[in-house]
Amino acid sequence: MRGRVAICILVCVTVLRIQETTGTDGNPALNKPTSASSMLGFASSTAVDGKNDTHWGSQSCFSVDFSDPDHWWQVDLQYQVLVTEIKVSSRSDCCPERLHDFSVDVYDTDPTLNPLSPAKQCYFYSGSVTSPGVTVTVTCTRPVSGRYLRLTGKNRINDVDVLQFCEVQVFGATETHSTSCSTLTQQRGKRFSSVLVHDLQSHVNDPAACASVCERDIRCTGFNFKLTEGTCQLVRDTEIGPTVADASWNCYQYEPCWVPCPA
Known part of the structure; x- marks a missing residue:
């Protein structure tokens, strides 16, 4: 629960609370x-x-x-x-x-x-x-x-x-996940192996920035972050699949907001 609170605070502080119009x-x-x-x-x-x-x-x-x-x-x-x-x-x-x-x-x-x-x-x-x-x-x-x-x-x-x-x-x-209120839960030393994992085109060098990109996309259901290279991978439009053990990665998954994010 403490880890969930921590990542919730991380996301809520680092992401702008906006609704983005499109088109x-x-x-x-x-x-x-x-x-x-x-x-x-x-x-x-x-x-x-x-x-x-x-x-x-x-x-x-x-x-x-x-x-x-x-x-x-x-x-x-x-x-x-x-x-x-x-x-x-x-x-x-x-x-x-x-x-x-x-x-x-x-x-x-x-x-x-x-x-x-x-x-x-x-x-x-x-x-x-x-x-x-x-x-x-x-x-x-x-x-x-x-x-x-x-x-x-x-x-x-x-x-x-x-x-x-x-x-x-x-x-x-x-x-966005801001408007629907979800929280990210972290698993250390693991990564999602879903076929719908996509590398980000732009360089994102820390988990907070990766969370920011994911939160702004309602299709994003979670992400992997490679600690050694600063690589961010998003998982979109799918149920999160199984994880595999990999010490160089952490993975994060959106879940219903059991702990309300601070306003």
Whole structure:
């Protein structure tokens, strides 16, 4: 327990307590992978291409197919993001009213691969956009955390009523271990042997600096630090695997914060 307290204090003192916005102008959805229940004309990625041209002829607008009974569009933010607000732009040359009655939900895992992944609702937009080329700002009822953001069309009126818009912008903060409050536990003379261990590209010459880099990346589940060379290796996006004995290394693993870090 004393070792856990010590490393917790080390991390909390040496790491700046910030939430880092991502993407241009704080839009983590920009140019990220997208998917949809169907597509009509242009790819689902046009909705996050950064072009706010709302004319269909610009080839920068998205629509599901007319024959699609289940209307949704989704973006993989690729990181855990605390979503606070989104902006959705309607089409300007026709049919702005097609942007109506839609739900904005956030998921931790991809709901297309895991249908049981629970949806965390940011907001349900009730009503219809009546003016062409309008950008609707939707503020979450409460900030919601997740990696996948989905817009789902509700209350379809007729066969030509489809989920259709030209640009989606997401605003929020990338979550870090600071915001989720975890602690690092140390094992001396051991290292993680996971295949997902990666050497850092930049030189990090002490455990505190290595912890700082790891804490700022919510994907980082732990790290190895080689004492003789100052080598820092991060473990990302995986359950920490078994350790191997190696006197020249120490390893550190994130766990739930049993001991609250000092403010």
